[in-house]
Amino acid sequence: MAITIDKNKCTACGKCVDICLEDVLGIENGAAAVLYPRECWRCGSCVYDCAFGAITVDLDADNSIRFIEF
């Protein structure tokens, strides 16, 4: 899976759920969960907005759209 959640770091704040335009993520059993992995286009927004470093996305996967900081 291209996106993983470290449940030991996740505080279930919900920010990644709000930021994802594709509704890939949700909160289940007290932590973020990847509900629709095939909808993830690897933009990286959830990774950059998680203050706890709990999300990892394989940004080097083929056909990914890269997050660009200006």
Ligand code: SF4
């Ligand atoms: S933003 Fe980070 S800490 Fe908050 S729910 Fe998502 S993965 Fe968990």
Ligand code: SF4
């Ligand atoms: S990388 Fe982008 S599309 Fe994928 S789960 Fe995170 S915010 Fe959603």
